[in-house]
Amino acid sequence: MSRHVIRPFEEADLPAAAGLLAERHQEHRKRHPLLPADYEDDRLALVEVTAAWESEGASGAVMVEGGELTGYVLAAPKPSSVWGPNIWIEAAGHAVREPEHIRDLYGAAAARWVDDGRTAHYVLVPDDPELIDAWFRLAFGSQHAHAVRPVPDTPIPAPRDLVVRRAARGDIPVLAELDLALPRHQALSPVFSAGELPTFEEALADWEESIDDQDYATFVAEYNGQVIGSSVGCSLDKSSSHNGLAKPDNAGFLGFAAVLPPARGLGAGRALGEAVLQWSAETGYTSVVTDWRVTNLLSSRAWPRLGFRQTFHRLHRLIGY
Template sequence: MHILPFTADMVEDAAKLLASRHQKDRLATAALPCRFEREQDARIAIETEWKKQGTSGAAAIKNGKLVGYLFGEKTASTIRGRHVWASLASHSLASGQSAELYQDLYAAAAQTWVDEGYFTHFTLIPAQDASALHAWFCLGFGHEQAHGTLSLETLGEQTTTQLPLPGAQLRLATMDDRQALGDVSPWIRTHQTMAPVFGVALPEEGPKIREGYSRLVEDPEVSVWIVEQAGQILSFQAYFPGEEDPAALLVPEKSVELGVAGTRPDARGMGLNHVLTQRGFQHAREKGAQYVLTDWRMTNLQSSRHWPRQGFVPTAYRLTRAIDPRIAWARG
């Protein structure tokens, strides 16, 4: 076995590994899009990720054949700083290879990342691949985010539950709700700063996020549902078209994404989000959707308990590792 840098001329062979892995993933999660079982679509997915600026990685060669690969995109943001992102298309192993090979690939790729000052690493792993998850956990990675899928075809007929508050109404938001939607924009990010999430919410990001919420109603493809009482929003959900990225291995056809959902702190625990969810699912099915996607932070206890109870099944986990940046100079 030889571990070498991953290069563009390995993409064709890597596509065979990814297509084979995706076939196995779909046996566990039938909702995953079938097109990535085809080597051509798997190759396009890998090329899409590999051609992003700042990618590097490692490949495992055995008896002259590619048996595993891993690469990541080196990037930076105000929240995550300098970090590396490995998507679902950015790694795979040949059938029969031990998941421990991921550890060797990571060891080779991560040395370059750390040498260049990228100390936080992210990867997406299929939720049902227990051996791969264990291999990454043994590298010091931990759960950060869950990605879930719900089949609308298995829900049966939905009946909207009565809202638990007198005078409250559930409706689609309109252009007249722009300011009100901007006003609710701090709810989620403020909640995520609390225990046990402790996710930062930088003050300078607030105005941009507020504007994004206000403009949701301008997009005819986005459905924003609200529960209001006396002219005040108590709870909301926004549904977006399923992503059409060529590397979207988690996004089936005819799907919508439940992208944001929040409830005013003093109105939580009343069941408002459950009623919104029922109506949102019903509306999505009326528009021809077969699946709903969403994701949640594992340490957000309310979300990580609520969404599986609504029927979402995890399809992938985002794992993360934060390396002590002093390793840049504290090397003995």
Template sequence: MHMQIKPFSQADLEEASVLLARRHQEDCAREPMLPERYSNPSEARVALEKAWEASTIDGVSAGGVMARHDGKLIGYLIGTPKIDEVWGRSVWVEYAGHAIDRAYGAELYRDLYAALSPTWVALGCLYHVANLPASDQEAIEAWFNLSFGKEQVYALRETAPASAFDFPVDPTLEVRRATPADIDLASELDDVLPEHQAQSPVYSVLIPYDREESRQDTLEELANPEWKTWLAVRDGHCAGIQIYLPARPPRGIGEMIVPERCSFLGFAATRQDERGRGVGRALTARGLAEDHASGYTYCLTDWRATNLLSSRFWSHRGWRPVAYRLTRRLDERILKDR
């Protein structure tokens, strides 16, 4: 096999778009909820060009590489730098930022990463992120063999009419849509999810935030007719909350997993002393049924793979993984000799 790995360039976009479209076509065959339009190379190119343009931000380039076999493009990998207070110094392989000719095997991803990652390390970016289709087990295994692990799960399910959710609801629990007058109730659980995820086994970092600014954002959301905030109220207190809104492309993933007429379950929390009492189940049934009545066919959500409660709850509620965010963090001591 005569293979060469070289820097990716603008001239490679057309051939790479064909690879990405073929990858998406195969992913759609495994998961019919995915939007089929990206199986068209012209549509795939739009997503790919966004990833390529993002590979250089504020003069910082994470670059890209491509592999050719006897002149034929068989794979590419593009990095996007993200240097901020949330992610630190990181490089992301976006969902559209990679594809291979599967006839050559997913092992090719390891060669592409080996060729490109020194550029990231030279930038001091030791947190590496790769966003992959959940259905491509061979690709996932290849990235696992590069010491990446599963961090975030993106999942879809169909909405359904209220009649599909036939289970008893505790009569002491009131489930209703919040209005701006409910600002105090809607803010009661602001810290529940981040504090839960700061604990074992997630160990997510708690990032300070401006509470007054957050309150104003919540007021705007409650007044927005496209945002539906559902509250579960018991004894005058918020037992649980879920927020549904029109779907938007997730960071690092983009539009390739977002079907038409899709909503997004953007936030969900249940008070610790209310867990196991049907609060989340009642809120989910109401949220999905109301979205169905509003014309949404699908609902997208995401969760940390290490969040045991979320991983089990959303899977049991019918959400199916369509994409994963995989991560690898290198030891900063490797920079000392460079």
């Protein structure tokens, strides 16, 4: 017989939920010490759970056992139409003592989400096999990877056959072409991403405006004198998709990389990624973060080879079929 009670999340649940989140994060940091230490502290975890609770349209559920809160889930919609009629459970939006219990919590909370017409569900889950397994048995699947690695401690040797250098104004047309190469690739099977595809003219105008922006380090790779790929490094602070518990302190960000289709597989992706790793080390960052669609057969193979280790899985479920 079940001894737990499940009821809607209330404001008074915030401190206990923060305690559970801090516990989860302590375990997570044993595997990934580059994740931010701050949120091992209940008071800082509280800031994150409070932000999740105060997000517009937030709702969720808690589990209480013998008067103690032992699990919670909290979600809110994102306004962007890219995600469909969505509800998002962010990194701070769930924690459970017993992984299996996330299924009861989701079961209670999701009824309202689906009644409200929110049928595209997203959740950011630490790479804890038991937790991932419990979410998988709620019909979620893996969509996106968040990953980190330390900066290299010694200079990376220059690649053979390729020249990697900082981009210059004269590279703008090929940089614009490369900007389209990523969304074009991700629109194809098996990614089928709904991301917007800018026009070549829009990409060109963007580069005309941003090429001298010192906050971004843009690299190009040349093969036989032709630019075949580019990458962009910046501070992780510039990224809107790595926040709170999923945002390592003092991190650089491999924010973009693409190689023109005929030149893929020659080692340019590695060389361009390594240029950002090297730049991050020289800039004084401790680690480098990147992310990828797990259905992208190219980046999902290239970035782990460069030493990136997955920290969080974004899982996705589309209700209705």
